[in-house]
Amino acid sequence: xxxxxxxxxxxxxxxxxxxxxxxxxxxxxxxxxxxxxxxxxxxxxxxxxxxxxxxxxxxxxxxxxxxxxxxxxxxxxxxxxxxxxxxxxxxxxxxxxxxxxxxxxxxxxxxxxxxxxxxxxxxxxxxxxxxxxxxxxxxxxxxxxxxxxxxxxxxxxxxxxxxxxxxxxxxxxxxxxxxxxxxxxxxxxxxxxxxxxxxxxxxxxxxxxxxxxxxxxxxxxxxxxxxxxxxxxxxxxxxxxxxxxxxxxxxxxxxxxx
Ligand code: NI
Numbered sequence: 700x701x702x703x704x705x706x707x708x709x710x711x712x713x714x715x716x717x718x719x720x721x722x723x724x725x726x727x728x729x730x731x732x733x734x735x736x737x738x739x740x741x742x743x744x745x746x747x748x749x750x751x752x753x754x755x756x757x758x759x760x761x762x763x764x765x766x767x768x769x770x771x772x773x774x775x776x777x778x779x780x781x782x783x784x785x786x787x788x789x790x791x792x793x794x795x796x797x798x799x800x801x802x803x804x805x806x807x808x809x810x811x812x813x814x815x816x817x818x819x820x821x822x823x824x825x826x827x828x829x830x831x832x833x834x835x836x837x838x839x840x841x842x843x844x845x846x847x848x849x850x851x852x853x854x855x856x857x858x859x860x861x862x863x864x865x866x867x868x869x870x871x872x873x874x875x876x877x878x879x880x881x882x883x884x885x886x887x888x889x890x891x892x893x894x895x896x897x898x899x900x901x902x903x904x905x906x907x908x909x910x911x912x913x914x915x916x917x918x919x920x921x922x923x924x925x926x927x928x929x930x931x932x933x934x935x936x937x938x939x940x941x942x943x944x945x946x947x948x949x950x951x952x953x954x955x956x957x
Pocket of ligand 1: 707
């Protein structure tokens with residue numbers, strides 16, 4: 700049974716068929732999905748989807764690319780969602796994104812990130828981190844919150860940073876990007892990374908793995924990530940599937956379904 704630990708079924712790209720796609724996943728071998736929010740509206744939708752499907756869980760949070768209008772009062776709504784809905788298992792997706800030039804200023808992103816890490820600590824929830832082209836500042840930010848743990852989603856940092864995060868007890872998660880031609884750095888990290896620290900995800904509808912690149916992604920394609928990790932670590936695909944599902948269940952506090 701596969702566990703897609705990061706997919707955005709709230710996305711407009713699923714507006715025609717999200718219910719059908721989600722309903723079909725267990726039969727296709729994907730027994731668990733975590734849907735993180737990126738703002739208040741998508742966090743609410745993530746919670747609704749988790750309340751609709753037994754195999755779907757939610758995270759609530761505001762993404763660095765969507766934090767321009769952030770007000771600290773938004774924390775109240777995120778806290779309410781997390782407290783009132785038992786299937787909210789993390790604060791995310793949150794972090795820093797210095798890639799897009801028109802993203803909010805770095806200091807604002809950092810403020811929003813720290814505020815949500817404080818909330819995660821208060822609620823005793825792990826966090827799902829988005830770090831794009833912000834590796835140094837992102838590591839510094841999470842190290843300032845030693846009482847919370849989390850996962851770096853779609854890990855794109857160095858081997859050295861991976862070693863630091865593993866020492867801190869963190870998880871790293873990988874997408875279909877590992878199937879791309881230019882994935883050398885991520886594969887080098889995977890080669891070293893202990894199996895019990897790896898989670899897999901699609902980041903649907905984005906980042907379709909080869910040979911589906913350029914098409915809309917969905918959780919059924921997460922097996923391609925497992926296949927690539929199996930090759931790199933010289934394991935069977937089944938060993939990777941079992942381990943990454945167990946890791947996801949442990950991280951999010953989910954009991955593996957029958
Ligand atoms: Ni995402």
